[in-house]
Amino acid sequence: DITFSEPTSAPGGTLLSKSDVDNLFSFSQNLGVNYHGMWISGGSTFRVVVDNATGSTTPMIGVMTVSTMGTFILNAAGNSLPSNSTSPPITGNWGTLPGPSIIYMIAADPDDSDAIFSNGDTITITFNTATNVPMGTVQSYYQE
Numbered sequence: 001d002i003t004f005s006e007p008t009s010a011p012g013g014t015l016l017s018k019s020d021v022d023n024l025f026s027f028s029q030n031l032g033v034n035y036h037g038m039w040i041s042g043g044s045t046f047r048v049v050v051d052n053a054t055g056s057t058t059p060m061i062g063v064m065t066v067s068t069m070g071t072f073i074l075n076a077a078g079n080s081l082p083s084n085s086t087s088p089p090i091t092g093n094w095g096t097l098p099g100p101s102i103i104y105m106i107a108a109d110p111d112d113s114d115a116i117f118s119n120g121d122t123i124t125i126t127f128n129t130a131t132n133v134p135m136g137t138v139q140s141y142y143q144e
Contacts, residue, residue: 002046002066002087007076010046012039021048024072029064032056043076064090100127 002025016024021037024046032053040047050056066087073083106124107117 001040002048003041004044004046004073004083007042007044008039008083009074009076009078010039010043010072012041012043014038022069024069026067026069027059027064028066029059030056031059058094059090061091061093062089066090100129100131102126103128 016037018035021035024037025048031048032050033055034052035048035050037046037048039045068083068085071082074080102125104126106126108122108124109118109120110122111120113120
């Protein structure tokens with residue numbers, strides 16, 4: 001959300017296309033192929049929704065800013081000079097999806113040659129979701 005210091009003259013409730021958003025704002029980092037926006041909260045906040053992030057550079061928290069463009073955004077009474085401002089850097093996060101969790105671990109003796117932990121025995125660790133580590137040796141995956 002882009003929040004202004006006071007309500008603006010912008011009408012709320014109208015869905016604006018990427019082209020319309022780009023006529024109002026200039027983002028310091030690419031948001032992708034397509035997005036749209038809408039004024040909310042009585043015209044003091046503008047929300048951008050990314051529809052297709054292809055080609056974007058993930059906007060960096062604490063870095064990305066937005067600037068107003070043109071002569072379109074005035075105060076709610078419509079009697080101010082146009083907004084000519086740049087936001088502070090973006091805050092928040094892009095989600096807090098937790099990492100994979102171990103759901104169980106199984107011991108096995110594939111050759112069943114003894115009743116103790118010994119050479120050739122296996123320990124299988126299963127996660128709740130696929131991980132980014134490919135099958136094969138961990139050594140080759142993490143080698144520098």
